[in-house]
Amino acid sequence: MNHPVPPAPVRRPVPAELLQALQAAFGERVSTSEAVRAHHGRDESPFDPQLPDAVVFARSTEEVQTAVKLCGQYGVPIIPYGNGSSLEGHLLAVEGGVSIDLSEMNQVLSIAAEDLTATVQAGVSRKALNEALRGTGLFFPIDPGADASIGGMSATRASGTNAVRYGTMRENVLGLTVVLADGRIVKTGTRARKSSAGYDLTRLFVGSEGTLGVITEITVRIYPQPEAVSAAICAFPSMSGAVKCVIETIQLGVPIARVEFVDSLAVRAINRHSNLTLPESPTLFFEFHGTGAGVKEQAETVQQIAADNAGSGFEWATRPEERNRLWNARHSAFFAMLQLKPGCRAVTTDVCVPISRLAECVVETEQDLKGSPLLCPIVGHVGDGNFHVAMLIDPAKPEELEEAERLNRRIVERALRMDGTCTGEHGVGLHKMGFLLDEHGADAVDVMRSVKHALDPRNLMNPGKIFSYKA
Amino acid sequence: MNHPVPPAPVRRPVPAELLQALQAAFGERVSTSEAVRAHHGRDESPFDPQLPDAVVFARSTEEVQTAVKLCGQYGVPIIPYGNGSSLEGHLLAVEGGVSIDLSEMNQVLSIAAEDLTATVQAGVSRKALNEALRGTGLFFPIDPGADASIGGMSATRASGTNAVRYGTMRENVLGLTVVLADGRIVKTGTRARKSSAGYDLTRLFVGSEGTLGVITEITVRIYPQPEAVSAAICAFPSMSGAVKCVIETIQLGVPIARVEFVDSLAVRAINRHSNLTLPESPTLFFEFHGTGAGVKEQAETVQQIAADNAGSGFEWATRPEERNRLWNARHSAFFAMLQLKPGCRAVTTDVCVPISRLAECVVETEQDLKGSPLLCPIVGHVGDGNFHVAMLIDPAKPEELEEAERLNRRIVERALRMDGTCTGEHGVGLHKMGFLLDEHGADAVDVMRSVKHALDPRNLMNPGKIFSYKA
Incomplete structure (x- = not known):
């Protein structure tokens, strides 16, 4: 896993004529203000922002086409921008260029x-x-x-x-x-x-x-919408008990709609943030969708599996307000975790492994984290074998970022050894370009590069992401 | 839907040195015999066979690599061959070349x-x-x-x-x-x-x-494997009643495992072939997977929907031998239908439409077929909006092929008008290259061509299929 560091990306020139042409086409919906550019030059990753040279607010496919054609004319990069919630530096304008904000395409x-x-x-x-x-x-x-x-x-x-x-x-x-x-x-x-x-x-x-x-x-x-929905939570004395409960549920073919793992530290964060009093131990959140009878049957099956794995306090909620309270807590986990360390940013891992390896992967990861000075709560979409470690770092301390990257590397290496992937759902962005090579091998990444070359030979579209590519 | 006829493909030369090199590498597992080549130059489509120049029986990825490299050295086409059951001419060696038979890669x-x-x-x-x-x-x-x-x-x-x-x-x-x-x-x-x-x-x-x-x-x-499986069949007075039953089942979110439509003519064929006495009217075959209680609940829901659509004689089978008898009958439908007209071949349509348009699509198609001299039974994976018309033609009568193609064109045009696809599951092969253009437009097909060019610039891999491509 030692990759040659790719050369630092070089910003491409954005000629004044392009900006004039964009202004002619988009009027006030082009901005070169520092504030607007700063907003579009970052995402939820811990990377320092890299600002685009301009932002265009498009309202239709045809307007996007206009912006793309104009940028193409001047060889200027194009970065599509949605809500800015990506996690791997996808939106950073590493080679400069024009951010196309699509938020007004809201129909x-x-x-x-x-x-x-x-x-x-x-x-x-x-x-x-x-x-x-x-x-x-x-x-x-x-x-x-x-x-x-x-x-x-x-x-x-x-x-x-x-x-x-x-x-x-x-x-x-x-x-x-x-x-x-x-x-x-x-x-x-x-x-x-x-x-x-x-x-x-x-x-x-x-x-x-x-x-x-x-x-x-x-x-x-x-x-x-399912005829009936019920939610449940259940606490476990150990991480491995919780994960084994999930593995058995999946292997039995229970058509569970959601099953989320939250470790003790993340539960503490959720309790503080959502004013709850959940027991601060490894916890599973479940949701069941189906007919009234089907949902009851699923929940009973899972309750039994949980009990077999030493789960306790299996608590059901069938009324919408009860369910929402539980799930809103889970949904706010990311922001709740950030509040464990005021002013921090999170470096978030995203490995996904075959389900049989999940307990081993999570438990070994927990061992890694115990040896680290960083606060690192874990949450996971464990029914898919996917979990996230949110490594909370002080952006002013480079050594904390370094430590987070060390942990991340160990976690990814482990997941790849287990036939898994470096990213279950966040994407590669800037952050996992090296891991992509480890995961797929140089030839497969080269196939991706060939496809890129076929569709974007001049490397105009969000350059510098996923893999290195030279036009 | 008038496409310029692409130029007839030209067979590429297969030099004696290539055959010698293949023989050196594969010994008796290379064949140039007429019988073996004839077997590999056709599929279940109505097209006349086009023989490869040689057939290689590979046993490993590395052996496939050897064959591909040798063919590449001489610019000779490569056609992967599995079980020969494709339906759109995928396996025909339209430019000659080497068929790589993978049936010995059976581990x-x-x-x-x-x-x-x-x-x-x-x-x-x-x-x-x-x-x-x-x-x-x-x-x-x-x-x-x-x-x-x-x-x-x-x-x-x-x-x-x-x-x-x-x-x-x-x-x-x-x-x-x-x-x-x-x-x-x-x-x-x-x-x-x-x-x-x-x-x-x-x-x-x-x-x-x-x-x-x-x-x-x-x-x-x-x-x-589901804890419980049950099967059911139900006859309907009209095609539209049967299809509406399916639409309502899907829209209600019943997690049905299988739902197959068979028209009166196909039921007749199945009865003859499988020695059954099903009523010769439009019929649905269902299969339900789940827990014992879940399967019962699903079947009861569907039975009610069927009754609301004038379905009659809803018959359940829960014992495996009963279920298998029903489903074997459905599985043998293709061969049963061929026996309606001894010596015939089938031109099979494969459109798939959004489920709300299915009844209209099938009923209008039935009107087309009524006006045709061909025997055309219909079967369909109707839960997906996909159905097949098997147009039985005498291979010795070109006018029957022409009539089948006329019907096929009408059916595909109809499906595309309804936001559907020309092929739900059979693929494009030789047969639907024009329809692919109608469906996706020249630019999207051109994107496919760019990807082809990126990965196979010399057009060695199964040339002449999906879209026209010149190396």
């Missing part, structure tokens, strides 16, 4: 309730989509915690708490509208649930982190 | 029961995998009818009767080993259930029909 274009599909502009957030679905009896399940944009979630192949039942963005995007580096607009997929019609361009763009084009519209699957 | 390499994954060589058939899983309590659900190879199923993005519950090969392949056109071996994916690590190469190769590389090993998801 839900159509809801086909009968087909269980919805088509949205890229700037629609997952909560906004669910708001638009209110009253239809349908919902969009993918829930990465942050109220990310559907475009950003597509670009990073996001998932979150519901993926164990409903899949990730990989499974739930049916089709896309994409503006390519050369300004062409392509539509991928259809509204049919499945297709064998040629190369899977939809899934090529999903997870490409803005490096192959700007996703402007997305058709997603939506789902009937 | 199940590992079964990770705890992780719900299995890794197989490409020549393992789906039934062979399920045989290997016998006794583990697990199964591989994807079931396209034919006992296709897992490699071929990956290459065509196959699905079939279980897709409504378990997804298609798109959702169920976790990782691949692929030999690229230049002989490099790459591994894609990991055994983790999800990943955001770079471009989704797995899904780029799934559905690429051998045009980007030879898939040699596949890691798939496997599933716990």
Whole structure:
């Protein structure tokens, strides 16, 4: 895992004529102000901001096309920007360029309730989509915690708490509208649930982190709201007991909708933040979806598995306000954890391993963390084998970042040894370019590079991310 | 939908030195006999065979690599061959070349029961995998009818009767080993259930029909066998009643495992072939997976929906032998239908539409078929919005092929108008290259061509399929 450090990226010149042309096309919706650029030159990663030279607020696919064509004319990089909630430095303008803010592309274009599909502009957030679905009896399940944009979630192949039942963005995007580096607009997929019609361009763009084009519209699957929902939490004396409970639940085929692990330290953070009094030990949050009888049956099965693994205080909540209270606590975990160390930033790991290795992976990781001076709470979408260590660092202390990176390397190395991945759902961004090589090997990354070359030979689209590429 | 007819493909020369080199490497596992070549120059499509110049029987990824490198040295096309069950001319050697038969790559390499994954060589058939899983309590659900190879199923993005519950090969392949056109071996994916690590190469190769590389090993998801399974059949006075029953079932979120539509003519064929006495009217076959109570609840819900749509004689089968008898009848439908017209071949349509348009699509199609002299039974994986018309033609009568193609065009045009796809699960092959353009537009197909160029610039891998490409 020793990679040659790629040469520091060089900012490309942004000629005044480009800015004038953008202003002619977008008027007040182009900004070069320091504040706006600073806002667009960072994300939720611990990296120092790197500002774009300008920000354009686009309102349609055609406007994105205009901006892309103009940037292309001057060889200037393009960085698509959704809600700024990415975690791996995806949005940093490492080579300068123009950030295309899609937040004003906030229209839900159509809801086909009968087909269980919805088509949205890229700037629609997952909560906004669910708001638009209110009253239809349908919902969009993918829930990465942050109220990310559907475009950003597509670009990073996001998932979150519901993926164990409903899949990730990989499974739930049916089709896309994409503006390519050369300004062409392509539509991928259809509204049919499945297709064998040629190369899977939809899934090529999903997870490409803005490096192959700007996703402007997305058709997603939506789902009937379950007839019944119940939630449960259960505390365990040990991390391994909690994780084993999850493994057995999955192996038995219980169609659990959510199962989240939270370690003692994260429970403490949640208690403080949400004013709760959960026992401060490793805890699982469950959610069950189905018919009334089905949900009861699932919960009883899981309660038994939990008891077999020394879980105690298995507590059910079926009323919506009770369930929401529990789950809001889990949802606020990220911000709750940040408050454990005021002024800190989090370096977040994101490994995902085959489920049989999860207990071993988490327990060995816990050993690592015990030997570290950093505060490192753990939460995880454990039904998928995915967990996050939030390593809280003082941004003013480089030694803390160094320590976090040391821990991160150990955790990733462990996950790869276990046939897992360095990133289950956050993407590669700037941060995991070396790990990507370790995971897939130079030849596979070279295949990715060939695809990049095929679609963006001049390296205009979000350059410097995922892998090194020279135009 | 008028496309310029692409120039007839030209066979490329296969130098004697290549054959000698293959013989040196593979000994008796290279054949140039007419019979072996004839067997490998066709599939289950109605196209006339086009023979490869030689067939190599490979036993490992490294042997595939050897064959690919040798062919590359002489600029000779390579056609991967699994079980020969594809339906759109995928295997025809339109430019000559070497067929790489993978049927001797028939090892199940590992079964990770705890992780719900299995890794197989490409020549393992789906039934062979399920045989290997016998006794583990697990199964591989994807079931396209034919006992296709897992490699071929990956290459065509196959699905079939279980897709409504378990997804298609798109959702169920976790990782691949692929030999690229230049002989490099790459591994894609990991055994983790999800990943955001770079471009989704797995899904780029799934559905690429051998045009980007030879898939040699596949890691798939496997599933716990449900605690309880029940099957049911139900006859309807009209096609639209049957289809509406399905639509309502899906929209209600019933987690049905299989729901298959069979029209009156197909029921007649099945009755004759399987010696049954099903009422010869539009019929649905259902399968329910879950706990004992869950399965009962699902079946009762569906029975009510069927009754609301004038379904009659809803018949349950819970004992395995009963269920198997019903489902074997459905599985033999393709061959049963062929027997309606001895000596015929079938031109099979494969459209898939958003579920709300399914009734309209099937009923309008039925109108088309009524006006045609051909026998055209219909079966469908209707839970996905996918159905097949098997147009039975006398291969000696070109006017019948012409009529079948006329009907096919009408059906595809209709599906595309309804936001659907020309192929839900069979792939493009030779047959739907024009339709692919109609469906995705020239720019999107051009993106596919760019990807092809990036990975196989000399057009060695299964040339002449999916879209026209000039090296």
